[in-house]
Amino acid sequence: MQDFEPKIIAFCCFYCAYSAADLAGSLRLQYPANIRVIEMPCSGKTDVRVLLEAFEDGADGVYVLGCMEGDCHFLKGNFRAKRRVHQAKKILDEIGIGGERLEMYNLSAAMGPRFAEIAREFTERIRKLGPSPLNKKYASANSTKAGEQE
Amino acid sequence: MIIAEGKPLVEVAGLIQEARKVLVVGCGGCVTVCLAGGEKETGILAAALRLLRQKEGNPLETVEVTLTRQCDPEYVDMLEKYVTDDVDAIVSLACGVGVQFLAERYNKWVVPALNTKFAGGTVEHGVWEERCGLCGECILYKTGGICPIIRCSKSILNGPCGGSQNGKCEVNPETPCAWQLIYDRMQALGKLDLLMEIQPPKDWSKSRDGGPRKVVREDVRLA
Amino acid sequence: MKTESKLEKLLSQGHFVVSGEIGPPKHANPEGIKKHTALLKDYVDAMNLTDNQTAIVRLSSIAAGVHVLQAGGEPIIQMTVRDRNRIALQSDLLGAYSLGMRNVLCLSGDHQSFGNHPTAKNVHDVDSLQLIKIVKDLRDQKKFACGEELKGNEPRFFIGAAANPFADPFEFRVLRLEKKINAGADFIQTQCIFDMERFERFMAMVRERGLHKKAHIIAGVMPLKSAKAARYMQQSVAGMIVPDEIVNRMEKAADPKAEGVAICVEQIKHLKTIEGVAGVHIMAVMWEEIIPTIVQEAGLYPRPDAG
Known part of the structure; x- marks a missing residue:
């Protein structure tokens, strides 16, 4: 398990996390290379199906980054994201993958360091949890699939 | 409209345990409006079923189709091209009417993914109440x-x-x-x-x- | 006299009647019913047999009524519309009458979700008011609910109905009582009265509409056994109002049972003075043996002879 490098998908709102990621880069902050960032126009675009499919396609962990509560560019997108993440967590629990492999965080565009910190925190969480149950059984199949994406 | 609610995932999975390939069929009528069985919910259910089966080491193939209405033969017919020999079961996200219309039309094992609750309306987004x-x-x-x-x-x-x-x-x-x-x-x-x-x-x-x-x-x- | 009911006779003679209540057992042994009947028959004029009270399966009220009758009591069978449709209700009315029942109390029935079979299907084919009308039409028109004529003996029941002055909307309670009387109710038994002030207001409205002259209104009372019971009635029973004053009295009492009896006796004495109250109905749930004491202390013993 020591050399387990989790695959983590971070769905990032364009207005906060995506810029925060840029800022983290400009500040030369180190954060784990396990994170694959996907830009969204708003965290309100979060779709339960897409979150689930991320796991299906080999993710060990997934998180959604939205603006601070009350600061959504589209007013309520981040609140909607929060509820959908909650629903997807329940489904993951039911399936037995575990809702703790999915999380929602809030930050602002100015929080470059926080972006790096979340990446470290979450990577550490997934590292402790180990590979997704899906990846344990189908390590070879999924690694091929994941390799194709890279 | 008819108000329905999704059955627990594990229950639906149990109904198609033997199947390797299923059609997951949504309905564009009432259950789309009450957010129980429209295209979106069909996608979520299909993904969740696949994940669950993948975890069990018994992968499931899903084909998603959302018909305009499952309570109308005109639209039920449009499913025909998807009902191939290798489809083992059809999971319907319609109300009980839709489930029966699919079962009447196709010689396949059709199972309900929803519990049909009542005739009601939306009192606020995400809240439905019985009225009739x-x-x-x-x-x-x-x-x-x-x-x-x-x-x-x-x-x-x-x-x-x-x-x-x-x-x-x-x-x-x-x-x-x-x-x-x-x-x-x-x-x-x-x-x-x-x-x-x-x-x-x-x-x-x-x-x-x-x-x-x-x-x-x-x-x-x-x- | 519309019927052979002893209760009707006593009421029409102007006596202040006393009725009691026996809850049939959750098993098939009738000894408890017989024992309670023997205990109560000289102290009450009639005894209600509850019909699967709070939707808990019990020995049927009609069968219990037969045991009461055999033990020398006057049964009032309660009949709810929760479990039977109009076919079963009428069939049971014929059967009950053939077995000697002469009084029936028509009720909606507690919802099955309160009982021990919460997953049961309820019936509610007719409501309590429609049941009253059915019993009346069987008696006075010799007709079934469908309009078909009875070819033989008709069941001649003295028809009872319930009234709850403590449910809402308060103003409509009297009007609904009037509806029940218009439908055919001969006597009324009320929900347990703890809030005397509200009951007096209710009775004032009853008198205003002259309802006490059209039907006999029997006021319900319940002796409290403990402060806990009082609080439970206050907080958890729908359609019941228990003033704090009564709960406080029960809490402060050195002997709560004696205090419960004392309160009940005071209530009965007061109810006797209210114009239009034709009697009291003592609901001593799981405490039937206290009824003789209450009747004696309330000065209602001995009971009149119906002759």
């Missing part, structure tokens, strides 16, 4: 537009019963007493005297109690 008991003989003109058949826990026609307190039903403190609502409305409309009329026993033969019902309109039949 589908009794077959509307009496809303007698009760100020509030249905005692379905909104009173005892379907009392000469209410309210002795369990009405502070405007709530004895069965559930969250549920408004339909007869309190009726009383308030009739009072506001100045029609309280109508409530003094003794309502006779209802003719339930017009309801489900008369056996399965059918409506035929000769003027619009094609054949």
